Amino acid sequence: MSDLRDRLDSDLGVYLLSGAFSVLVFLIALAGLAYLVPGGLGRRRLFGFVVGFLLFVASYLAAMWIYREIGSREQT
Numbered sequence: 001m002s003d004l005r006d007r008l009d010s011d012l013g014v015y016l017l018s019g020a021f022s023v024l025v026f027l028i029a030l031a032g033l034a035y036l037v038p039g040g041l042g043r044r045r046l047f048g049f050v051v052g053f054l055l056f057v058a059s060y061l062a063a064m065w066i067y068r069e070i071g072s073r074e075q076t
Contacts, residue, residue: 012067019060026053 030049034041041049 012064015060015064015067019057022057022060 030041030046033049037045
């Protein structure tokens with residue numbers, strides 16, 4: 001249990017938790033838009049939202065990869 005807490009308290013843990021939170025907010029926002037927009041989202045809008053969000057998530061993955069690479073180089 002302590003190992004999990006240490007990982008969540010690290011910078012990488014912060015990246016993971018904020019990324020998971022972003023996914024949750026995105027899914028709630030999509031559900032809200034699908035309900036509130038007259039006629040629904042449609043394929044083009046949904047595709048645009050999903051592609052934009054995937055680019056956003058890709059920046060998180062790149063940051064995590066860079067963080068791990070820097071950490072591994074500092075340990076050697």
